[in-house]
Amino acid sequence: MADALTAEGINLAFGGHRVLTDVSLDFRAGQITGLIGPNGAGKTSLFNCLTGLYQPQQGSIALCGRRIEALPPARRAREGLARSFQHVALCPDLTVAENVMFGRARLGKAGWFDAFLPLPRGRAEAAEARAAAEKVLARLGLSAFSEALPASLPPGTQRMVEIARAIVAEPRVLLLDEPAAGLNAAETRHLTEALRALAAPDLIMVVVEHDMDLIMQVCDRIHVLNFGRRIASGTPAEIRADPEVVRVYLGDPDD
Numbered sequence: 552m553a554d555a556l557t558a559e560g561i562n563l564a565f566g567g568h569r570v571l572t573d574v575s576l577d578f579r580a581g582q583i584t585g586l587i588g589p590n591g592a593g594k595t596s597l598f599n600c601l602t603g604l605y606q607p608q609q610g611s612i613a614l615c616g617r618r619i620e621a622l623p624p625a626r627r628a629r630e631g632l633a634r635s636f637q638h639v640a641l642c643p644d645l646t647v648a649e650n651v652m653f654g655r656a657r658l659g660k661a662g663w664f665d666a667f668l669p670l671p672r673g674r675a676e677a678a679e680a681r682a683a684a685e686k687v688l689a690r691l692g693l694s695a696f697s698e699a700l701p702a703s704l705p706p707g708t709q710r711m712v713e714i715a716r717a718i719v720a721e722p723r724v725l726l727l728d729e730p731a732a733g734l735n736a737a738e739t740r741h742l743t744e745a746l747r748a749l750a751a752p753d754l755i756m757v758v759v760e761h762d763m764d765l766i767m768q769v770c771d772r773i774h775v776l777n778f779g780r781r782i783a784s785g786t787p788a789e790i791r792a793d794p795e796v797v798r799v800y801l802g803d804p805d806d
């Protein structure tokens with residue numbers, strides 16, 4: 552599929568432990584796709600396969616028709632794959648704006664730390680990266696925090712900063728792993744609105760999340776994993792009515 556991230560026949564195991572079994576699915580541009588499933592279903596592992604952190608034993612991955620499964624993580628990032636992690640991973644010693652600037656690295660020609668050295672090429676790129684970071688922070692309503700250190704901010708704001716860092720390089724694919732984890736109700740509402748506002752015709756957005764309200768509100772389509780297998784795909788309404796999904800989430804009364 553042209554404007555999509557597709558995985559075909561992904562098999563991943565660690566030793567004898569099968570984590571993903573024959574997983575085939577696609578994530579389309581212009582949509583927000585949810586990836587849901589119980590703990591241990593393989594959602595984060597699938598993200599790791601997509602970004603190149605894990606190398607599946609079998610399967611192919613294509614971004615907009617181009618095979619990427621043989622590319623190392625840094626090359627995939629340059630192809631436009633950006634992600635946030637299940638646990639907030641901001642540099643504690645850098646300000647919010649500096650953290651977001653780091654997300655710009657894939658576009659830089661100067662090495663990514665040259666931007667912090669007083670060399671002409673690094674300086675020009677740093678100025679450009681700073682401007683891009685300030686723009687993204689403004690877009691997410693975070694301008695007031697640009698000079699703050701991450702640890703001084705509430706969890707919801709740290710999450711939003713991570714998302715800012717992921718989108719500052721104008722990725723083609725945005726993979727978000729449990730963005731609402733640890734957020735209170737108000738923060739989750741803010742995040743829900745921010746995610747909807749980020750959707751764009753050429754952006755492939757994927758959200759792993761346990762918060763079903765958030766998933767049902769932001770997603771155009773949903774894939775469901777259970778024990779490393781895809782068990783359902785469809786619109787939020789279809790997924791809500793799917794008997795197997797209901798059984799997995801609510802438990803089988805006969806068990």
Ligand SMILES: Nc1ncnc2c1ncn2[C@@H]1O[C@H](COP(=O)(O)OP(=O)(O)O)[C@@H](O)[C@H]1O
Nearest residue numbers: 565568570588589590591592593594595596597
């Ligand atoms: N690096 C690894 N080594 C061994 N087992 C792993 C590794 N990464 C994930 N797993 C296993 O894969 C399964 C799925 O984990 P994960 O992808 O984190 O699930 P989810 O994100 O859906 O909760 C779990 O049983 C987990 O222990």
Ligand SMILES: [Mg+2]
Nearest residue numbers: 594595596637
């Ligand atoms: Mg996970």
